[in-house]
Amino acid sequence: MAVYTDITEDDLIRFLAAYDVGALTSYKGIAEGVENSNFLLHTTKGSYILTLYERRVNADDLPFFLGLMHHLAERGLSCPLPLPRADGELLGELSGRPAAVISFLEGMWLRKPEAQHCREVGRALAAMHVAGQDFPLKRANALSVAGWRPLWQNSEARADEVQAGLKDEIAAELSYLEARWPKNLPEGVIHADLFPDNVFFLGDRLSGLIDFYFACNDFLAYDVAVCLNSWCFEKNGSYNITKGMALLSGYQSVRRLTAEEVAALPLLARGAALRFFLTRLYDWLMTPPGALVVKKDPLEYLTKIRFHRAILSSAEYGLTRQEASA
Ligand SMILES: Nc1ncnc2c1ncn2[C@@H]1O[C@H](COP(=O)(O)OP(=O)(O)O)[C@@H](O)[C@H]1O
Numbered sequence: 467m468a469v470y471t472d473i474t475e476d477d478l479i480r481f482l483a484a485y486d487v488g489a490l491t492s493y494k495g496i497a498e499g500v501e502n503s504n505f506l507l508h509t510t511k512g513s514y515i516l517t518l519y520e521r522r523v524n525a526d527d528l529p530f531f532l533g534l535m536h537h538l539a540e541r542g543l544s545c546p547l548p549l550p551r552a553d554g555e556l557l558g559e560l561s562g563r564p565a566a567v568i569s570f571l572e573g574m575w576l577r578k579p580e581a582q583h584c585r586e587v588g589r590a591l592a593a594m595h596v597a598g599q600d601f602p603l604k605r606a607n608a609l610s611v612a613g614w615r616p617l618w619q620n621s622e623a624r625a626d627e628v629q630a631g632l633k634d635e636i637a638a639e640l641s642y643l644e645a646r647w648p649k650n651l652p653e654g655v656i657h658a659d660l661f662p663d664n665v666f667f668l669g670d671r672l673s674g675l676i677d678f679y680f681a682c683n684d685f686l687a688y689d690v691a692v693c694l695n696s697w698c699f700e701k702n703g704s705y706n707i708t709k710g711m712a713l714l715s716g717y718q719s720v721r722r723l724t725a726e727e728v729a730a731l732p733l734l735a736r737g738a739a740l741r742f743f744l745t746r747l748y749d750w751l752m753t754p755p756g757a758l759v760v761k762k763d764p765l766e767y768l769t770k771i772r773f774h775r776a777i778l779s780s781a782e783y784g785l786t787r788q789e790a791s792a
Pocket residue numbers: 468496498499500501502503504515546568569570571572663664676677679
């Protein structure tokens with residue numbers, strides 16, 4: 467359960483007095499998520515999410531995240547909205563953390579997404595990329611290639627505790643990617659963490675995207691790679707090309723990938739897999755015992771790195787031969 471910071475009812479009531487949300491009737495910590503502390507609030511006016519921003523979120527970045535949610539919602543994308551306080555601010559402070567009240571998004575995330583859901587996610591991702599094009603704020607991706615080595619250096623010495631040989635394999639992978647990482651692909655605002663637990667569905671219909679707290683400016687196709695990794699692999703580690711095909715065709719029904727993006731896909735997918743491997747490895751090794759969070763398995767992402775390493779052509783992800791060789 468991701469509740470890193472606890473709150474008291476008295477503090478919460480005082481905090482909510484600055485918002486037009488009615489009177490608190492109940493609240494509870496949410497047993498999901500990894501990064502921030504989230505609480506579900508019920509008030510006389512409805513349901514809301516209270517988020518306390520934790521360790522990986524830099525308070526200076528919050529205007530970017532919260533502003534982006536507004537920008538996307540104004541352009542018709544379904545995502546939650548931060549509520550303004552009476553003084554017009556979107557952020558307050560609770561239990562010593564920056565905190566916001568966010569509108570409640572109806573729906574559930576899918577534990578077993580099918581190809582049709584992957585198609586919807588591809589479409590929604592591309593719609594987000596298009597809607598983000600005129601977002602005026604900028605935020606560099608702190609977890610892109612330049613951020614991987616410092617992250618690795620924190621875990622490297624203990625990597626072989628997780629699996630023998632990991633230290634050498636990841637060192638080689640990192641050097642390979644650093645030397646070849648693309649420089650000139652189409653850029654824009656990306657979600658950067660659009661995993662199944664950040665996409666809500668009502669029945670088979672996508673009802674919205676949440677968790678914009680890794681959003682940043684980076685290669686658009688890198689976001690596609692993050693989604694291929696998180697939506698199109700089965701629990702046994704195999705890549706499901708039907709899901710890949712659906713996700714890519716859904717994406718391209720809204721925004722076509724350029725020939726350069728298609729050619730870069732295996733490398734981007736490898737990098738995206740390394741990025742999540744590294745944050746998971748760090749958390750695996752560093753999270754203190756007893757912390758109220760479910761740690762995610764880094765080895766799931768090692769399997770994905772190895773899969774992408776063996777890819778010879780982007781057609782293997784589910785692009786048609788024509789698209790893959792254009
Ligand atoms: N706006 C929202 N509406 C409804 N539920 C939400 C909303 N935001 C978060 N949640 C719930 O909180 C959980 C964790 O949120 P998330 O933003 O993924 O946390 P974290 O930033 O810690 O990863 C989600 O899986 C969902 O159950």
